[in-house]
Amino acid sequence: MRGIRILLLCSIAAAATYSLAADMTVPQRAVAGDKISIETSGNGEATAVLIAPSHIVSKPVVLGKALEFAGDDLADAGQYTLLLTSNDGEIAKNFVVSPGSPAHLSFVTHPSRAPVAQKAGITGAVYVFDAYNNLISKSLIVNFKLSGAQAGTVERQVSSRNGVASVSLDSPAREGPVKFEATTGGVQTTRMVRVVADEPCTLEIRAEPLNKGRIRVQTAPVKDCSGNLVPDGTVVTFTGWDEQGRSTVDVSVKKGIAQVDLPARGEMRISAASGVALGKQIRLRATP
Amino acid sequence: MIPFRPACTKFAMLLCMILAGASAVCGPSVELSAKGAGPREMEPTLQQSIPRDYVKAWQLLSTALDAGNPELLDQYWVGIARDKFQRLIRDEARTGIEVHYQNISHKLQAVFYPTDGAALLLYDDVQLEMQVKQSTRVIHTEKTTARYLVLMTPAQDRWVVRLLQEVPLS
Numbered sequence: 001m002r003g004i005r006i007l008l009l010c011s012i013a014a015a016a017t018y019s020l021a022a023d024m025t026v027p028q029r030a031v032a033g034d035k036i037s038i039e040t041s042g043n044g045e046a047t048a049v050l051i052a053p054s055h056i057v058s059k060p061v062v063l064g065k066a067l068e069f070a071g072d073d074l075a076d077a078g079q080y081t082l083l084l085t086s087n088d089g090e091i092a093k094n095f096v097v098s099p100g101s102p103a104h105l106s107f108v109t110h111p112s113r114a115p116v117a118q119k120a121g122i123t124g125a126v127y128v129f130d131a132y133n134n135l136i137s138k139s140l141i142v143n144f145k146l147s148g149a150q151a152g153t154v155e156r157q158v159s160s161r162n163g164v165a166s167v168s169l170d171s172p173a174r175e176g177p178v179k180f181e182a183t184t185g186g187v188q189t190t191r192m193v194r195v196v197a198d199e200p201c202t203l204e205i206r207a208e209p210l211n212k213g214r215i216r217v218q219t220a221p222v223k224d225c226s227g228n229l230v231p232d233g234t235v236v237t238f239t240g241w242d243e244q245g246r247s248t249v250d251v252s253v254k255k256g257i258a259q260v261d262l263p264a265r266g267e268m269r270i271s272a273a274s275g276v277a278l279g280k281q282i283r284l285r286a287t288p
Numbered sequence: 289m290i291p292f293r294p295a296c297t298k299f300a301m302l303l304c305m306i307l308a309g310a311s312a313v314c315g316p317s318v319e320l321s322a323k324g325a326g327p328r329e330m331e332p333t334l335q336q337s338i339p340r341d342y343v344k345a346w347q348l349l350s351t352a353l354d355a356g357n358p359e360l361l362d363q364y365w366v367g368i369a370r371d372k373f374q375r376l377i378r379d380e381a382r383t384g385i386e387v388h389y390q391n392i393s394h395k396l397q398a399v400f401y402p403t404d405g406a407a408l409l410l411y412d413d414v415q416l417e418m419q420v421k422q423s424t425r426v427i428h429t430e431k432t433t434a435r436y437l438v439l440m441t442p443a444q445d446r447w448v449v450r451l452l453q454e455v456p457l458s
Contacts, residue, residue, distance in 0.1 A: 049385055049427075051420060053454050054372035056379040056387065076372065078454030083420065083428050092428050096456065110404040125402050127439070133368045137437055137455050162399045163437060164409055166327070 022046055022063050022086040026095040032077050032132045033100050038067040046086035052097075053078035077134035100130035102140065102185035109180050109191045114171040115198040116226045121171035122146065122193055126182045127164050135163040140184050144169070148178035151195065160184070171195050173226040200234065201225035203279030205272045209287045215240075215264045219272060219279070221256040229256035234274060242268040242286070318343050318394045320410075325398035328405060334447075338408065338440065339396060341447040346391050349373060353388065356381055366441070367450040386421040396438075408447065411455075412436040433457070 022042035030036055040046070042063035050057040050069065053076040061067045063086060074080075077099045083092050106127040114121045124144060128136045142165035147153040151172030158165040165184075172178060172195055180191045204220035217238055222230045236258035239248045243266045251258040253274075262270070264286035272279035318339040322330040330338075345364035352360035358374040365373060380386050392415040400409035413435050420428040439451035 049383075049420070049422075051385075051387060051418075051428075054376045056376065056383050056385050058383040058385055076453075079432075079434065081418075081420075081428070081430065085427060090427055092430070108402070108404075108406060110402075110406070123403055125400075125407070133372070135437060135439070135451055135453055137453075162409055162411075164400050166400070166402060168327075168403070 022084055022088045022091060024067065024082065024084055024091070024093060026082055026093045028095060030074055030095065030097045031100050032074055032097050032130055032134050033071040034074055034097075035071055036069050036074065038069070038082070040064060040067055040084070042086065042088065044087060046084050049083040049085070051081040051083065052076045053080075075132040077130075077132075099134035099136045099138075100132065102128050102136060102187045103131035104129050105182055105184065105187055105189040107180075107182045107189040107191055109193060111193075113194045113196050116171055116175055116195055116224060116228055117173045117198065118171045120168035122180065123166065123168045124180055124182060124191070125164055125166040126160070126184070126189075128160060128184055128187075136160075137163045140165070142182055142184040145181040145183070146172075146178055146193075147181075148172060148174070148176055148195070150174035150176055151178050175228040197228035197230045198224035198226065199275035200230050200236075200277040203236070203272050203274060203277045205238075205270065205279045205282060207270055207282055207284050209264070209284065210261065211287065213263060213265055213286055214261050215268065215270075215284065215286055216259065216261050217270055217272070218259040219253075219257055222253055222258065222274065223256075230274075234258075236272055236274040238262065238270065238272050240264065240268055240270045242266055315343055315347065316391045316393050318396065320396040320398065322398045325401045325408075328401045328403050330398060330401055330408075334408075338398075338410075338447055339394075342394065342396065342412075342438070342440070342449070344446075345449045346389075346394075350389060350391075352377060353380065353386070364446070364448050366443070366448045369449050369452045384423060388419040388421065390417040390419070392416060406441065407450075408440045410438045410440065412438050413457075 024038050024040045040063050044063055046061050046063050048059055048061045048067055057073045074097050077097050079096055081094050109124045126142050140160045142158050144156045144167045146169050151174055156167050158167050175195050175197050178193050180193050182189050200222045201224050207215050207217045209215050234253040235250050237250050238260050240262045242264050249260050251260045267285055269283050271281040320339045322335055348360055348364050358377045361370050395413040397411045415433050418430045435455050435457050437453045437455050440447045441450050
């Protein structure tokens with residue numbers, strides 16, 4: 001009986017002095033922006049230090065109670081190290097935080113002005129980010145859509161790889177502004193691309209004599225091979241040959257037409273060129 | 289694969305091997321593989337400048353963390369990456385906890401180089417040592433192999449890091 005009493009007293013004394021070693025249970029995985037609760041064990045007070053890829057959170061903790069982290073504490077995707085420092089020493093545990101769902105897209109398009117009817121003339125690359133600016137590296141379906149009033153609509157579906165989805169689309173045959181949209185996970189971003197006329201395809205010229213030994217040369221509306229008027233500022237080079245020799249003038253297209261007055265004496269030959277287009281040569285006699 | 293070892297002659301490399309903290313003397317070793325990057329092919333000059341600029345970015349990050357000076361990041365870090373590491377430096381000052389990274393080696397694999405050449409996406413398998421200090425006392429040390437997804441973009445005379453994000457190794 002006395003032996004049992006001693007044993008009981010020893011057990012009570014041991015229980016009184018025994019303290020659980022500090023420990024904690026971290027989640028294997030979490031998603032950026034999640035609130036998490038980490039169970040701790042042990043007795044007494046400790047300090048928890050959360051080392052995130054690009055921020056640090058430090059807070060006191062009562063061992064045996066849950067340790068709470070807010071959504072902002074888990075803002076970065078990547079590996080986290082949680083340190084628990086108490087009188088028992090230090091323990092460290094790692095866990096991984098993955099990016100959340102798509103929240104915004106970084107949509108890079110090229111070029112901002114694309115010539116008409118170019119094969120793979122418009123490219124776009126989409127980088128998909130969550131609400132905390134983490135690039136979502138897992139594969140996502142991204143829908144690209146190119147549309148304009150006269151250009152019709154072209155759509156492509158591309159799977160992102162390594163956080164990026166890219167596409168190359170033919171530019172429409174008609175000039176004008178087109179909307180270039182990218183959509184994934186309910187998030188959409190739009191860029192505007194201006195489709196502009198290409199180089200002149202053909203040149204037609206006509207000329208008429210003016211007074212005082214001059215003639216006026218004018219092009220027909222200058223168009224690209226898709227039938228669009230070339231932009232203002234496109235240079236047309238007029239060349240004339242007469243008794244005095246050769247004269248050359250560069251003229252900018254205005255509202256689709258280039259026009260110039262040239263000095264002329266007697267029989268005259270005139271031609272025009274712009275880019276790879278060459279106008280048919282014409283002849284006329286200037287009035288004296 | 290282009291190995292890059294900044295400012296290391298053979299003699300200096302030997303010295304590095306003898307001296308403790310070799311990587312601190314010579315900088316980490318860097319290898320870049322451009323295979324599989326596309327759709328545009330990486331120019332040879334770019335294959336040289338990327339490892340050089342990337343290592344400088346890491347060196348500046350380390351210096352900025354040690355000095356507690358976020359402005360140092362501006363030379364090689366922009367956008368999201370700069371904002372995030374500026375937060376880390378501010379947190380260090382606020383909490384009194386310092387994180388030191390010693391990067392030992394980088395294996396870069398280019399995965400996306402768009403036709404307009406306006407960005408470069410890479411993976412970096414990096415070996416590094418992390419040391420956590422509180423009031424100059426080391427409270428934690430960890431050697432680790434990590435994989436980062438890196439987005440670099442061209443600036444005036446260099447390529448800068450726009451995104452550096454750890455991703456699972458597998």
